[in-house]
Amino acid sequence: MIYFLILLVLLFPSCTKSESVEEKPDFILRYADNQTADYPTTKAAIxxxxxxxxxxxxxxxILVYPEAKLGSENEVLEQVVIGGIDFSRFSLGAFADYIKTFEVLELPFLYRDAEHMWRVLDxxxxxxxxDISKSSGAFGLSWFDAGAxxxxxxxxxxxxxxxxxxxIRVQESDYMSSIVSALGAIAIQIPYSDVYSSLQTLKIDGAENNFPSYVAMxxxxxxxxxxxxxxxxxxxxxxxxxxxxxxxxxAxxxxxxxxxxxxxxxxxxxxELWKQSEQDALNKMKENGVVLTPVSNEEKExxxxxxxxxxxxxxxxxKAIIKAIQEL
Ligand code: GCU
Incomplete structure (x- = not known):
């Protein structure tokens, strides 16, 4: 039998070759995300x-690298701008440090709820x-949800x-520091992947984030x-x-x-994934005994x-954009 197979390969080399060689892509590009492999943003990247x-x-x-394998959010942003990394997804907490006007979209207590935010972004x-991101080196393609x-x-x-x-840990952004300091806390800038160990080693007393990140990390x-x-x-x-x-x-x-x-x-x-992941994270938090303390509307005011x-x-x-957002 084996002799027969060798004979076949020798007689019809092109046949076996064309079956095994796939056509090579013209471009192999890299996409970075700092979230885990099963997080909504990474699944969307895939x-x-x-x-x-x-x-x-x-x-x-496009090869997708999750878990900050290509660097922290701020490091990836620098790479995207110079063309070292082709695609990514950024929290505006990081992105706006690069194009300041984006801070307008992440003002504290700006949106009444998720629907309001989506009316603005859509x-x-x-x-x-x-559009304005185009000239910056990082060309904006779409908006992702990251909750409250x-x-x-x-x-x-x-x-x-x-x-x-x-x-309180904040993202590596002076703007995020200013928000947290305005609330009276001491803001400490730390990359996302180091927050867990900073909490564990008592370097910080707390942090702030959405439910899925709080649980996933x-x-x-x-x-x-x-x-x-x-x-x-x-x-x-x-x-x-x-x-x-x-x-x-x-090309x-x-x-x-x-x-x-x-x-x-x-x-x-x-x-779509985001809605489910918020609910799943909340269930997990409750199961694991996380203590949730409501904040009254008076206190928010x-x-x-x-x-x-x-x-x-x-x-x-x-200010004109902020007014337009508030009126939407
Ligand atoms: C969210 C966001 C991340 C960001 C992180 C942070 O999880 O999705 O992109 O890095 O917040 O607080 O740093």
Missing amino acids: LFSDLVYERTDGKIK GEIGKYFL RSFYTRNKVNSLSELSNLR GHSEVAMYMLLDEHVRIPEIQVMSSKTYEKLYE NPAYIDIIKECATECALYER YYKKKIANIYESRSEEE
Whole structure:
């Protein structure tokens, strides 16, 4: 039998070769995410990669690297801008440090609820912000959901006023520091992947994030008290490096349309996954005995006044956008 097979290979080498060799993609690109492999944003990135591969007939292959394997959010942003990494998804907490006007979309207590935020991002304002990102080196493709952020601490805190003088971790952004300091806490900037160990080694007293991140990164095991204050909703932007844009456009302008269309589809998928993951995280928090403390509307109103200077400090042009958001 074996002699027969060897004979076949010798007689028909091209036949066996064509069966085993797949056509190589023209582009192998990299997509970075700092979340775990099963997190909604990563699953959306994988869908994005599959769709692009399929719709470019295998000409563009996108490899997805989760868990900050290509660096922290801020490091990845630097790489995207110079073309070292092709795609990513950023919390505006990180992204706006690079294009300051984006801070307007993550003002504390800005959106009344998730529906309000989506009316803004799905409408003219969202489109305007994606447009202005184009010149920055990170070309905005679509918006992802990241829910509302609340504070959590190692020891019990009963109200926002009790955060005063506690060391609270914030994203690596001076703007995020200013929000948390305005509430009276001491803001400490730490990359996302180091928050768990910082809580564990008592470097910080608490942090703030949405439910899925709080659970996915294990913070709920070491900081079991959560204040349900929802001080900010921070949307996320999916981007392509402008350098990658130029390269693909030059090869075939139709690639850009395909990428945009796949980005829109995977963002809708992320939004669906997000709702479920918020619910799953909340169930897990309850199961594991996390103590959830509600925050009254009066207290939120009090803090809205306390942080009024953050709104006041914006330019006239930005104030007009804020007004349009509030009226939507
Ligand atoms: C969220 C967001 C991340 C971000 C993190 C943080 O989890 O999705 O992109 O890095 O917040 O607090 O740093």
